[in-house]
Amino acid sequence: MAKRVLVKGNEAIAMGAIAAGCRFYFGYPITPQNDIPEYMSAHLPDAGGVFIQAESEIASINMLLGAAVTGARAMTSSSSPGISLKQEGISYLCGSEVPGVIVNMSRSGPGLGGIHPSQGDYFQSTRGGGHGDYRTLVLAPSTAQENYDLTMLAFDLADKYRNPVLILGDALLGNIKEPVELKPYRKTPPVKDWALTGTAGRPQRIVKSLFLADGELTVQNWKLFKKYQSMERDVRFENYLTDDAEMIVVAFGSVARILKTSVDKLRAKGRKIGLLRPITLFPFPKAAVLAAAQQCGHLMAVELNTGQMVEDVRLAADCQAKVDFYGRPPGSIPTPDELAHEVEKAWRQGGRK
Numbered sequence: 001m002a003k004r005v006l007v008k009g010n011e012a013i014a015m016g017a018i019a020a021g022c023r024f025y026f027g028y029p030i031t032p033q034n035d036i037p038e039y040m041s042a043h044l045p046d047a048g049g050v051f052i053q054a055e056s057e058i059a060s061i062n063m064l065l066g067a068a069v070t071g072a073r074a075m076t077s078s079s080s081p082g083i084s085l086k087q088e089g090i091s092y093l094c095g096s097e098v099p100g101v102i103v104n105m106s107r108s109g110p111g112l113g114g115i116h117p118s119q120g121d122y123f124q125s126t127r128g129g130g131h132g133d134y135r136t137l138v139l140a141p142s143t144a145q146e147n148y149d150l151t152m153l154a155f156d157l158a159d160k161y162r163n164p165v166l167i168l169g170d171a172l173l174g175n176i177k178e179p180v181e182l183k184p185y186r187k188t189p190p191v192k193d194w195a196l197t198g199t200a201g202r203p204q205r206i207v208k209s210l211f212l213a214d215g216e217l218t219v220q221n222w223k224l225f226k227k228y229q230s231m232e233r234d235v236r237f238e239n240y241l242t243d244d245a246e247m248i249v250v251a252f253g254s255v256a257r258i259l260k261t262s263v264d265k266l267r268a269k270g271r272k273i274g275l276l277r278p279i280t281l282f283p284f285p286k287a288a289v290l291a292a293a294q295q296c297g298h299l300m301a302v303e304l305n306t307g308q309m310v311e312d313v314r315l316a317a318d319c320q321a322k323v324d325f326y327g328r329p330p331g332s333i334p335t336p337d338e339l340a341h342e343v344e345k346a347w348r349q350g351g352r353k
Helices: 009-019 035-043 057-068 080-085 087-096 122-126 144-161 171-175 216-234 253-268 286-296 309-317 336-349
Strands: 003-008 024-027 050-053 074-078 100-106 137-139 164-170 177-182 237-240 247-250 273-278 280-282 298-303 322-327
Touching (some): 009 171, 024 057, 074 080, 080 087, 080 100, 122 164, 247 286, 247 336, 253 298, 298 309, 309 322
Parallel strands (some): 074 100, 100 164, 137 164
């Protein structure tokens, strides 16, 4: 029977990483993710791993590249402006097809902003964020348990696609304390016949992101593009009370967990509202959103920002539904009653009584 413990969300990520075989962690302190490097510094050496507090975020992402290119499972974590500093290295990881796990427990912005929860990093996370034509697979947990489970999954997906995977949380999900079932990791990591382990006894291997021969980079980018398309096989989402819904709300992460209570409150009043929660933000669950649009003809995106994921919802809905939006800049956490009020208002404006 798996052990169940009461831990902070940040600690659950660290526990999931160690359980999945992460043996190299490189990071730099920034609120609100500091529990991750703190936990890794205390426990990773006992698992036979290496913890390094780098001199900067830029150094830490390049250290991850150096460790991961040898075939090791490696991770870094930071928060919004720190992730911005890592973007060049993330582009190198994608261009070189090197797997790794990057955690963003996002905070308010732009600039230094504040340490409140925010979903303002959606564009940065799902559009690549750095230079070049690339994508990272993005997982969005909404509970401490998912912090643990999705971190283990992130390492598997990173190896499967030879691509970095980003876990996008926020200050709420990092600092919330909940029971977590520490499920054992039962998979065998793949043999990495591309990794740089020294040339003795085998043919030369080259891992690079520099392609200078005429037409060579075009071929590489089409290869990467097809890989990003293939990630559709690993789309994940949750439907909550959507079977008979007259309007379906689309939200992710911490806002989605608050909205479950809002939906329950509205259901108690006889309002047929459902919730669709994307778990993979890239690839986005386009087919699920389109099916929801065709089912009820009325969607509503709710975010803790001024409007980012709503663009993907509208694209996926393909003009098959009215798409409303409610969002606001971070600075405080929306309450279930606030969100229920906004959802019911949109529901009424859709012609319901």
